[in-house]
Amino acid sequence: MSDLKTITETLISGDVEALMSQVKEALEKGTAAGEILANGLIAGMDIVGERMETGEMFIPEVLMSAHAMGEAVEILKPLLAEGETNTAGRVIIGTVKGDLHDIGKNLVSMMLESAGFEVTDLGVDVDADAFMKAIEELNPHIVGLSALLTTTIPAMRDTVDRIVQSGKKDSIKIMVGGAPVNQAFADEIGADAYASDAGSACKLAKAMLR
Amino acid sequence: MxxxxxxxxxxxxxxxxxxxxxxxxxxxxxxxxxxxxxxxxxxxxxxxxxxxxxxxxxxxxxxxxxxxxxxxxxxxxxxxAILEMAYGLVNQTPLINSISLEKDRFDPMMKYLKGKECRIIALCMDDSGMPKSVDDIFSRAKSLVEELEGIGFKRDDIFIDPLIQPMSVAAENGTMAMDAVEKIMTELEGVHTTGGLSNISYGLPQRKMVNRIFLAMMMARGYDSAIMDPLDKEIMAVLKTGDMIKGKDNFCMNYLKAVRAGDIIA
Missing domain, CATH: 3.30.1370 (Ribosomal Protein S8; Chain: A, domain 1)
Known part of the structure; x- marks a missing residue:
């Protein structure tokens, strides 16, 4: 097995100690940091995301892999050239107004970061104004809206409407998710994608920007 | 019971x-x-x-x-407004689901509840979001009980929901809920504790097993109500057996009745 393939496998297993030493070893052998990140670590998180989507891996295992990824990236960071990190695209994400639930949003945020996206998490109870302000400032490729309560579904619609009215919709893809949300609702409010879990959110985000 | x-x-x-x-x-x-x-x-x-x-x-x-x-x-x-309409249509004293300390929810709900004959579920949620510690849960529970007592609610009519969070995202979520329930049931004696029990197993396989064991462990700490599916036979069996072990089932009569009805099978 190549070093990168080993790194990918170790990342999936979530063994942080082994992963750190394999990453260091690969660097010593002269593998470029960017190569390790893209073809070792991010490649591994892609598989984690897929396995999460299919139900082969469960949330605690995904968290373990993501934690290992974070530690490994810390080793690579000083060695990465400008433009080699967060290359996948810019995302802003938040739980919509009136809703304080953050578990699903945090999982999506973490998976996107692990996949190389630059993620700005606006937190919970985020109103349309706050989303618009962040869009103006950060010029994201993707905006992610999360909700757990049926009662905050209208806030999701309002936020999408505001983005459309601002004329920014052409350059932004909107992704929605959460227990009361489904594909039909996403279509109805004019969102570009609905994701049922963090793994598929990650896959969809990549596909939308391809 | x-x-x-x-x-x-x-x-x-x-x-x-x-x-x-x-x-x-x-x-x-x-x-x-x-x-x-x-x-x-x-x-x-x-x-x-x-x-x-x-x-x-x-x-x-x-x-x-x-x-x-x-x-x-x-x-x-x-x-x-929906609750007001519904209140006028029920034949029995209802349980209202729910009030919380979130400002936008608290004020209108207090206005609604004042003077009504009902029981109430009170969520340990405030504008800062989900509780992060036993103290978070308890201090919110305490505020809710004080406020509700202030408008005439008896403790027996207050059901505190400590907001159970999944084990899959943080290992302390189970003990946090259990410790909080025990503190609420002892220090705010007379209130009930309730909530969405199955939140504990979100993101894990074989959720029903997690829910059953969690119910038994919560009951040991004083948890005396849950929002749950009564058609789930196995969890109802845990509940009836738990009530019996806690001494809440005189001469084990309900337990024996449930066994004879085929509802408890080991």
């Missing part, structure tokens, strides 16, 4: 949503009768999923359900 709040009449559930949209009274009545036969204490009614139709759906559900059962209802809506 444990208070079972039957969670099945909720329009976010596909079949209930369809039955409500089609005004299929037989489906709703049968479900409610099954919940009653299985040991539900309250029937929760949530008509919120069909946006724009909550008022008419709630009205219809209340009339259909009360033709099928004498059980008291748990009125489940964040909208005081």
């Amino acid at each position: 444990f208070t079972v709040i039957g969670e099945r009449i909720n329009t976010t559930l596909k079949k209930v949503k369809a039955a409500t949209a089609e005004r299929d009274a037989d489906y709703i009545k049968e479900d409610v009768q099954n919940q009653e036969a299985s040991g539900a204490t309250y029937i929760d009614v949530n008509a919120g999923a069909r946006i724009g139709h909550e008022e008419e759906d709630m009205k219809w559900l209340l009339s259909v359900i009360q033709e099928a059962t004498q059980l008291p209802l748990c009125l489940d809506s964040p909208d005081p």
Whole structure:
């Protein structure tokens, strides 16, 4: 097995100690940091995301892999050239107004970061104004809206409407998710994608920007 | 005795949503009768999923359900106007689901609750979000109890929901809920604790096993109500057995009755 393939496998297993030493070893052998990140670590998180989507891996295992990824990236960071990190695209994400639930949003945020996206998490109870302000400032490729309560579904619609009215919709893809949300609702409010879990959110985000 | 709040009449559930949209009274009545036969204490009614139709759906559900059962209802809506309408239509003293310390919710709900004859579920949620520690949960519970007592609620009519969070995302979520329940039940003696028990198993496989064991562990700490599915035979068996072990079942009569009915099989 190549070093990168080993790194990918170790990342999936979530063994942080082994992963750190394999990453260091690969660097010593002269593998470029960017190569390790893209073809070792991010490649591994892609598989984690897929396995999460299919139900082969469960949330605690995904968290373990993501934690290992974070530690490994810390080793690579000083060695990465400008433009080699967060290359996948810019995302802003938040739980919509009136809703304080953050578990699903945090999982999506973490998976996107692990996949190389630059993620700005606006937190919970985020109103349309706050989303618009962040869009103006950060010029994201993707905006992610999360909700757990049926009662905050209208806030999701309002936020999408505001983005459309601002004329920014052409350059932004909107992704929605959460227990009361489904594909039909996403279509109805004019969102570009609905994701049922963090793994598929990650896959969809990549596909939308391809 | 444990208070079972039957969670099945909720329009976010596909079949209930369809039955409500089609005004299929037989489906709703049968479900409610099954919940009653299985040991539900309250029937929760949530008509919120069909946006724009909550008022008419709630009205219809209340009339259909009360033709099928004498059980008291748990009125489940964040909208005081819907709750006001529903309050006028129930035959028994209802349980209201719910109030929290979130500013936008607290003020209108306090106004609504004042002077009403009802029981109340109080969520340990405030504007800073989900609780992060036992102290978070307890201090919110305490504020809610003080506020509710201030407008005339008896402790026996207050059901505190500590907001159970999943084990899959943080290892301390189980002990946090259990410790909080024990603190609430001892230091705010007389109130009840309730909530969505199955949140604990979100993101894990074989969720029902996690839910059952968690219920037993929570009961040991004083947890005396849950929003749950009374048609889940195994968890109801845990509940009845737990009540018996806690000494809440004189001469083990309910336990024995349940065994003879085939509801408890080991």
